[in-house]
Amino acid sequence: MSDSSAHSYWKANIRLVLSLLSVWFLISFGCGILFVDALDTIRFGGFKLGFWIAQQGSIFVFVALIIIYIRAMDKLDSKYNLESSADNAAKSQEDVQ
Amino acid sequence: MNVQIWTYIFVALSFGLYIGIAIWSRAGSTKEFYVAGGGVPPLANGMATAADWMSAASFISMAGLISFLGRDGTFYLMGWTGGYVLLALLLAPYLRKFGKFTVPDFIGDRYYSQTARLIAVFCAIAISFVYVCGQMQGAGIVFSRFLEVDFTTGVFIGMTIVFFYAVLGGMKGITYTQVAQYCVLIFAFMVPAIFISILMTGQPIPQVGFGSELTEAYGGGYLLDRLDNLSEELGFATYTEGQRSTQDVFFITAALMFGTAGLPHVIIRFFTVPNVRDARKSAGYALVFIAILYTTAPAVAAFARTNLINTVSNAEYEAVPEWFTKWEGTGLITFDDKNNDGRIQYVGDPAVNELDVNRDIMVLANPEIAELPNWVIALVVAGALAAALSTAAGLLLVISTSVAHDMLKRTFMPDITEKQELAYARIAIFIAVLIAGYYGINPPAYVAQVVAFAFGLAAASFFPAIVLGIFQKSMNKQGAISGMIVGFLFTALYIVYFKLINPAADNADNWWLGISPEGIGSLGTLANLLVAVVVAKFTPEPPAHVQQIVEDIRLPGEAIAR
Numbered sequence: 001m002s003d004s005s006a007h008s009y010w011k012a013n014i015r016l017v018l019s020l021l022s023v024w025f026l027i028s029f030g031c032g033i034l035f036v037d038a039l040d041t042i043r044f045g046g047f048k049l050g051f052w053i054a055q056q057g058s059i060f061v062f063v064a065l066i067i068i069y070i071r072a073m074d075k076l077d078s079k080y081n082l083e084s085s086a087d088n089a090a091k092s093q094e095d096v097q
Numbered sequence: 098m099n100v101q102i103w104t105y106i107f108v109a110l111s112f113g114l115y116i117g118i119a120i121w122s123r124a125g126s127t128k129e130f131y132v133a134g135g136g137v138p139p140l141a142n143g144m145a146t147a148a149d150w151m152s153a154a155s156f157i158s159m160a161g162l163i164s165f166l167g168r169d170g171t172f173y174l175m176g177w178t179g180g181y182v183l184l185a186l187l188l189a190p191y192l193r194k195f196g197k198f199t200v201p202d203f204i205g206d207r208y209y210s211q212t213a214r215l216i217a218v219f220c221a222i223a224i225s226f227v228y229v230c231g232q233m234q235g236a237g238i239v240f241s242r243f244l245e246v247d248f249t250t251g252v253f254i255g256m257t258i259v260f261f262y263a264v265l266g267g268m269k270g271i272t273y274t275q276v277a278q279y280c281v282l283i284f285a286f287m288v289p290a291i292f293i294s295i296l297m298t299g300q301p302i303p304q305v306g307f308g309s310e311l312t313e314a315y316g317g318g319y320l321l322d323r324l325d326n327l328s329e330e331l332g333f334a335t336y337t338e339g340q341r342s343t344q345d346v347f348f349i350t351a352a353l354m355f356g357t358a359g360l361p362h363v364i365i366r367f368f369t370v371p372n373v374r375d376a377r378k379s380a381g382y383a384l385v386f387i388a389i390l391y392t393t394a395p396a397v398a399a400f401a402r403t404n405l406i407n408t409v410s411n412a413e414y415e416a417v418p419e420w421f422t423k424w425e426g427t428g429l430i431t432f433d434d435k436n437n438d439g440r441i442q443y444v445g446d447p448a449v450n451e452l453d454v455n456r457d458i459m460v461l462a463n464p465e466i467a468e469l470p471n472w473v474i475a476l477v478v479a480g481a482l483a484a485a486l487s488t489a490a491g492l493l494l495v496i497s498t499s500v501a502h503d504m505l506k507r508t509f510m511p512d513i514t515e516k517q518e519l520a521y522a523r524i525a526i527f528i529a530v531l532i533a534g535y536y537g538i539n540p541p542a543y544v545a546q547v548v549a550f551a552f553g554l555a556a557a558s559f560f561p562a563i564v565l566g567i568f569q570k571s572m573n574k575q576g577a578i579s580g581m582i583v584g585f586l587f588t589a590l591y592i593v594y595f596k597l598i599n600p601a602a603d604n605a606d607n608w609w610l611g612i613s614p615e616g617i618g619s620l621g622t623l624a625n626l627l628v629a630v631v632v633a634k635f636t637p638e639p640p641a642h643v644q645q646i647v648e649d650i651r652l653p654g655e656a657i658a659r
Contacts, residue, residue: 006652010651010652017186020182021182024179024182028350029350032171032175032350033171033343033346033347033350034343034347036168036339037339040337040338045308045309045319046307046308046309046320047307047308047321051321051337052308055168055171055395056304056307056392056395058174058175058178058179059175059178059391059392060388060392062179062182062384062388063385063388065182065186066181066182066185066186066380069185069377069381070378070381073190073374073377077653082652082653082654
């Protein structure tokens with residue numbers, strides 16, 4: 001792989017990580033801690049919204065963020081043709097054992 | 098059949114399973130011993146990571162802590178799951194691509210320095226020891242309460258089992274026992290939670306029951322509203338409102354997140370999968386498996402708290418259920434009839450309150466309080482042991498690899514053969530089990546306090562050093578070493594001062610910026626980052642071959658040429 005495509009692969013990777021981490025921060029530290037009292041004025045079912053995000057919702061969001069990351073990185077890898085080499089590396093490792 | 102017989106059956110069955118796996122998965126090479134040969138499928142690694150991560154604290158203590166902390170308990174829930182986002186996005190894929198055995202391997206090679214390697218070895222051993230003593234103690238408590246054996250015998254049985262599969266199988270044995278232990282512990286956590294949820298709200302899914310209305314027998318109305326009302330009536334803090342300052346909750350959450358991402362026994366699990374894609378995938382599986390327990394725990398906390406208040410508040414002492422008397426026997430529930438009316442006054446005002454309930458027993462006592470069948474109670478015991486033993490084994494492996502691989506092979510005795518290295522690794526694990534067992538039986542008084550150490554230190558030492566090593570190519574050894582030392586010392590001194598030297602001053606008025614010792618690790622992390630970046634600006638760039646390593650780990654695919 002050439003230096004310039006390695007460079008743009010890394011840039012795309014950083015962009016993805018930064019955008020996912022801003023959601024991570026907004027939901028956990030934002031909604032779950034800083035604005036929790038304001039969100040508590042909204043209710044659904046037996047929950048206050050802020051309390052629910054702090055104790056349940058944020059965890060679901062964390063799971064979703066990692067799943068999005070896995071999917072997006074797989075796509076990025078195949079776009080830059082890195083996927084096949086990852087599989088080859090796995091195969092050659094199996095051969096060794 | 099009574100609880101005792103069921104407990105013996107479940108514990109014997111699960112232990113038999115772990116021993117069977119240990120014999121089947123004996124390790125023959127150092128690669129098998131350290132990283133299970135690097136061939137663990139991502140699904141299995143996800144389960145193993147979840148069991149590795151969820152300790153006696155997650156299983157036994159967390160729901161109990163939350164049921165007494167109310168909304169403030171959030172920092173455990175978000176802190177111990179949110180860290181996985183950092184781990185998956187910032188660490189796991191790159192460390193897998195780097196492809197060696199341990200965290201000190203990475204620190205030592207990336208920062209081309211034996212000093213950096215030894216600092217990392219010291220941090221890894223310190224963090225893991227603090228943690229493993231707590232696990233042995235947890236196993237001891239469970240044994241002594243439910244199998245009615247002596248506490249010492251309980252710790253001894255736990256030690257023997259861990260010793261057996263960790264020494265024989267190394268990482269390979271540990272990985273596959275952890276997969277089995279995950280299944281045992283999640284089943285044991287969910288069954289009583291589902292039972293209680295159906296009993297109290299008619300909802301089979303605890304996460305839904307958490308926000309549902311109580312059944313007629315429990316007085317109707319939404320569970321959380323009822324809990325808020327009960328708490329206010331008795332003078333406790335309102336359950337769904339926070340008591341701690343916002344900045345303290347913020348910093349504790351951050352410290353637990355950074356700490357989670359920096360704990361060596363979790364990080365090394367990602368060295369065991371075949372390639373980078375599988376490392377990402379297994380981080381995803383791990384969080385899914387962890388989230389099942391972590392989203393159930395706050396529901397269990399609310400159920401348990403409501404149930405406890407309903408059962409004991411203003412109850413006649415002569416007529417209390419059997420579980421109450423049994424736990425009184427262990428000293429974890431105490432009742433003092435201050436006004437001599439023969440009834441239990443359980444209220445917020447300490448001058449009037451007559452009941453003291455240890456937080457750690459909530460999960461263990463919960464099935465008994467809700468009058469669930471005996472086999473469910475026995476199942477919880479097997480689950481608690483699975484949680485304690487799986488984490489203990491992972492930690493012992495970190496200690497053993499740090500000694501045999503990082504200290505002997507890579508630093509002081511580079512000429513030993515693989516066979517000798519493997520023998521040293523087994524001896525190291527043997528000695529570590531003995532020391533952990535000793536401290537399990539004779540716990541230093543401050544065990545609970547030093548747990549704050551493990552997270553604070555992992556956050557302030559490893560996390561920034563690894564992240565900078567991957568994302569900042571120009572980071573050099575001077576920067577990384579001074580960052581680790583400053584972060585480590587700052588965090589350690591703050592905790593030591595408030596926890597050991599001057600515990601009387603440990604309150605919000607004296608804390609720096611209102612941050613408790615539990616949360617100081619996040620400032621330590623920032624201090625580490627800042628110092629590292631500034632020092633690196635004024636010192637020479639790392640050599641070309643190190644910059645090449647950084648280029649390589651950023652791309653998935655072929656292994657680094659070595």
